[in-house]
Amino acid sequence: MQNILEVQDLVKHYRQVCAVDGISFSLAEGMCFGLLGPNGAGKTTTIEIMEGILKPDRGQILYRGRPIDSEFKKRAGIQFQNTSLPDHLTVSETIRLFQSFYPEPRPFNEIVEICSLSDILSRDNKKLSGGQRQRLLLAIAIVPQPDLVFLDEPTTGLDPQARRNFWDLIRRIQTEGATIVLTTHYMDEAHMLCDQIGIMDHGKMLEIDAPQAMLDRHFEGVLVRIPFDEPKRIDFPLPEGTVVRNDAIELTSTRLDETVRRLITLGLSLDGLSVHKPTLEDLFIKLTGNTLRA
């Protein structure tokens, strides 16, 4: 597959803060790429440089091999993290307004159908619920029939049902052939939607890969977790590779029965023991030593 976007060695400072610190990656056409990281990791800064909204201090973005220009603006669909909509306009007026900005806008009915807006077309922008608002913002993003769609935390603050609906929407747009870049701090969302993810923290890219490949590389087997009131006071030797946390110990295991037998021999109480397949959440903790500072 041809690369639609190349991100080369981006650096962006805000006074003292280095928001983005030397990031490079490329996007294959038609994929869904997820930028993951806690608040302040530099996701918004990175995606806005990719959109051509922010100027990087260093590095460049190549769209189909060429620096981004005004043609790019007609082919990119953008949803910012925080955007107000024009006051006192209804949903349909807002869509029509944005349609007027593009030489070949997507037909109105198609937009309404894709984003399931038909019930709220005459509603004032200010009276939309969180999920409806995000759907309208996405509708605006797909007005230009974009071949690249940028979504900055599109599901933050939505209830689980609304999030799920939004995922369907994003998949639908992807099946139509658009390449999607989204940021999120929900690891499950990234796992569900993205063909490839990049985990960011403190302006740096820690890892880039397909979600499952990344997990397979870092974890063998399953995660075993035993809660403790004060695990730091355990004074006997624990199996190799055990991680002691504030309220529990954790270890990975490829052969669960053997591990459990060993823990029993150590005389540990197995009350509350849980076993699960490692998630991106666990991976993030492993990579950064932190939980998501969401």
Add this chain to the structure above:
Amino acid sequence: MKSFIALVRARTLEFVRDRGTFFWNLLFPMILVFGFALALSDPSPTVFTVALAGDAPVELDFISIEQIDFVRYDLESGETMASVVERVRRHELDMAIDFEQQQFFLNTENHTSPLIRRIFEDSVLRDRMNGIEVPVFVEREISGQPIRYVDWVVPGVIGMNMLFSCLFGVGFVLVRYRKNGVLKRLKATPVSAFTFVSAQAASRLMIVLATSIFVFAGTNAFLNFTMEGSYLSLLIVTTLAIICMISIGLLFASRLKSEELAGGLMNLVSFPMIIGSGVFFSLETAPEALRIASRVLPLTHFVEASRAVMIEGAGIVAILPNLLALSAFSIVFVAASALVFRWD
């Protein structure tokens, strides 16, 4: 062009749907005009005011009537009969007697004229019966509506409303759009800053022109303002003034990100402008320095020109200096805001 029209439409809808602002823009100036009309309507005069121009014989019975205020004009020292007559026309005087040409002037639209004519003719008759030599005075009829304070102040009130509406309607809204990210969202579309900003300005021009016409027509229906000149001239000067004030609003809106700061600055500019432009009080008796300073205020040129059109019947040529000043200000402000404009 398609996006220009769509943006104009969106902005205008926004104004019309924002009920509070909408009614405020219409009602506030009308209340002000009616307020001035009520509070400052002329108290009905208990005496007449009559001008005596030239040498008036002292023995005339008429001149001895104590209920009449006599103002003497010495035609030798600069004052012309025309300017005295002009004051009769504006109802500032009820009658003017010219002793040099032996004529007197009455305003047919002044309801006191028949009464004062009878008093005058009766007293001349009485003088003649008493053997006093009185020349024959020829009556000259003139006509003209009285100039009430409200006639004089209405361009000022409308001008002030235009100023607020342009500054806040353009300036404030753009600053808010910059702050809440609407501008940033537009920057991500192929719309140019020029298209966007000129659409805002065009929408505001239509809105303010429509409000001004509405306010003028609405108050005129009840107060029947003096209108000596042509409505076309008035429309031209109003349109130019609105463009000029919008361009000031644009200058504020070109960069600022804080609504509070923008609001404060706009108040800081508009209040001295209102006081310094002679909106409520004539600058004729103001200190020289203030009168010179007032020349750089766009509002002065609007108020001056529209008063000239309405009260003196000035044509386009007479108000050309004001029109040129307004155009020059607009060009300067638009250019300056284009230079410093930022989306974010």
